[in-house]
Amino acid sequence: MIQLQGVTKYYRTNDGRHYVFRDLTEDIPTDRNVGILGRNGAGKSTLLRILAKAEAPNRGMVRSNVRLSWPMGFSGGFQGSMSGADNIRFIARIYGVNWRDAVDFVQDFAELGEYMHMPIKTYSSGMRARLAVGMSFFVKFDCYLIDEIPGVGDSRFRRRFTQSFGELKKRSTMILISHSEATIRKICDVVFLLNDGRLERYDDVDEALRLYRQM
Amino acid sequence: MSATRSFGDLGRSLTVQGRVIYALILREMQSRFGRSNIGYLWALVEPLLLVGVFTLGYVAIGRRSPPQGMEFLPFLATSIIAYLSMRNIASRMSSAIESNRSLLLFPQVTPFDLMLGRLLLETATFIAVFVVIIGGGVILGFASPPDRPFLLLVTVIYTALLGAGIGMLLGAITMNFPWVDHFMRPTWRLMLWISGIFFTLKQLPMSVQDILVWNPILHVIELMRAAYFAQVEPYRVSYGYVNWWILITTFMGLLCERMFRDRRKEK
Known part of the structure; x- marks a missing residue:
């Protein structure tokens, strides 16, 4: 399980702080396959990086008791000039x-x-x-943290x-970000909807997908 | 949590950090020197060339030998190698985070590791170049061995740490004000002339001394010669002054890195 306790994350921009999450507390299971759904810019990738401890939150704690992968899917982690x-x-x-x-x-x-x-x-x-x-x-x-199966x-x-x-x-198991409903339906047992910096858990994948479509 | 368990945790995290630093150093060696062994020779070529050119220059202007009975080769080699190594350490440290940002994706790799890896590799290179050039000079009969080798090594480490402090501060500054980077090349070139590389502080008029004595690079170079030659007394320079520079630049550098961390990730 990955525990988020009071996680706040913001980025400094020229217009001041842009908050991605405020005081987010949630338990993410790692004994089942988890899907994360949310619109573009909702903070899915940031969430995945925080879960992977690749990025520290500004406030709050992230704890886990399993061996987590690095956040996979975008080209990071590789240096272009090396083989x-x-x-x-x-x-x-x-x-x-x-x-x-x-x-x-x-x-x-x-x-x-x-x-x-x-x-x-x-x-x-x-x-x-x-x-x-x-x-x-x-x-x-x-547990593999995957940002879109390529x-x-x-x-x-x-x-x-x-x-x-x-x-x-x-x-x-894996925690998966995907825009593909078919992928989510095939792999995931639990879905979290990420909206407005809040995470909502759905054990019924179809219901989550239905709500996601309305977002 | 019992004490034994927390010791176990500490041991584990030290093991992880050790693995990361080791992996980073091997990686840096490859990107710094390339895959072939000739790459390592390049680290020697620049200081050798400079020592050679300035020895000729020294002879050309009719100076027979440096003051206070110092020999040519150690007089120039200490200062030139110290200057070049410090410049390399500072510039490699200042770009350590920027050029390895993709590695921060791995949770066990921290910005501190990136800087420490580069510092260790550059310091090892510094010592190796020093040993090869001075050792070569001793074998070929151009120099006598250093009078206080241990103090010399300590001074080399001081020089490396001063470079590291300056590098960390520069890295934090250029992260926010990239234009500062354009001023670094001319600044280092200027430092080549005002850091006591071709002269000693004592040879200068008092009014010039009073200005140059603020330069910490001049301090480490003079201290290095004082360690090399038993007859040379440190003149108006001290380890204490360099200590302050190392402490303040390192502290400011780490503080700025913390403060600007979020801004960096935003890109």
């Missing part, structure tokens, strides 16, 4: 896993071929996503991805 293998090596080291095994695994999983040793900035966004997904599968988290390549890779994803779902 895929270099980036894998770095991530392996900071998570304390064997980097040789990691490079082998990701090479095999993401099928990047010789691109593995070329700078990330030469990658397509699909290749970048495959690299990130592959690495996160290798590190093995209890469109990841051709049908051959998609089959493979779906298969790994299926295995992943057996041992791990």
